[in-house]
Amino acid sequence: MIARRSVWSDPEVQKLAADFIPAADAVHRLQRGRDPEALLFQLMAEHGHYGGRTVPTDTRQGTYALTPSGRFLASINTNDAKRMAQMLETALATWHALTRNERLMADDPALKTREVVRVERFFPHNGLVLRVFSRDLPRENIGKGWQATAWNQDFAWFKKSEARLFLPQDFSDKSTHNVPDAVARRIARFHLVDNVRGQTSPYDNNALRRASMQMQVTDRKGSIVSIRLEGEFKTSTSGQWSVSGYRDMNKPSQQDRGVEVRLLGRAKYDQSKQRFIEFEMVAIGTRWGGTQYNGRGDDLPAAQIGFAFTLAGDSPSERVTPAHFWGYGWR
């Protein structure tokens, strides 16, 4: 997450990256999958910076340079732009020393695309796709360096039938209605989570204390229906787990964590297109505690957090799967 700013925003790194075909991907599936994409990664990554490593974890996360044929060129896991630039230069030098046969696959990889099994196959083309952003609210003891301005992002998916649940059955009805429980629960358990400083875990159903959301039609002009959204959410759980990454991974201790926020939103739905054309929600409130990798080990006391939901665009980078998609229960 830090690398978004410290490495990939660096002009020198961006200049070098232009000599590559750049890709971003989640390492977990690449490490464990059995399809052509995952197998290519697994063979290549064992030549890299974490090759053979099992302690403290077996992760192979980092940045790799490789040929289309799957040959390893160079790799590193760093938040330092200069070190990344050096790695890219090394990779390019190695690349230029290879023959065409060494660089490329013998057969067109596109022929194997159908064998690649990715979660993006569930993308809700006719539904509702939201970008979800999180950030700490201003406070005195917010931390130093990147922590002071940390933010993160995720995506929230709703099928067409689920997106319709944000609206009343009768668009002329201007009374207040509850948004169905399934939608409110998804927002609370998977999207109102403290990932500001890094990835975190979702909440189980039994951690849900409140997930109340109402909608009201505020205007109708032609086929456009405007709605207002309001909600209150609270999740809270306790138990034994780690909160400081690798440092306490073998010493889980008693912990609490939770989120309590108020949400407001506004959206416009086009009846003729049967889809939302505008959608904005903001949630403000309190978070407390931490999880193993969300960077709160030194920031466990309650503090204020904010979430913003906006309509995703059509670019490929806005089709990334929600972090906790498997909790949706889609099959």
Next chain:
Amino acid sequence: MSYVKRVLWLAIGSLLCSFAGAQVLSDDNFDRWLAFILPKPAECRFEAIPWRTSLWSAVIDAQKEDKPILLWAMNGHPLGCT
């Protein structure tokens, strides 16, 4: 300090002053909080790189263009939540 930076800091200062203590959300401050939480252009410069969102799509394009692949692989998708 540039005009944009001055305006940004004034907005942050205004938020701090307005909501010292418990910071609340209302219809009146909805737009200000939305703007505060959303990433600023300077925070999104990493998106200037034309990232493919999967390794395999990069393999296909790299094969066509005879170029090496740069793979940013993290725990959690780097263009989503990591």
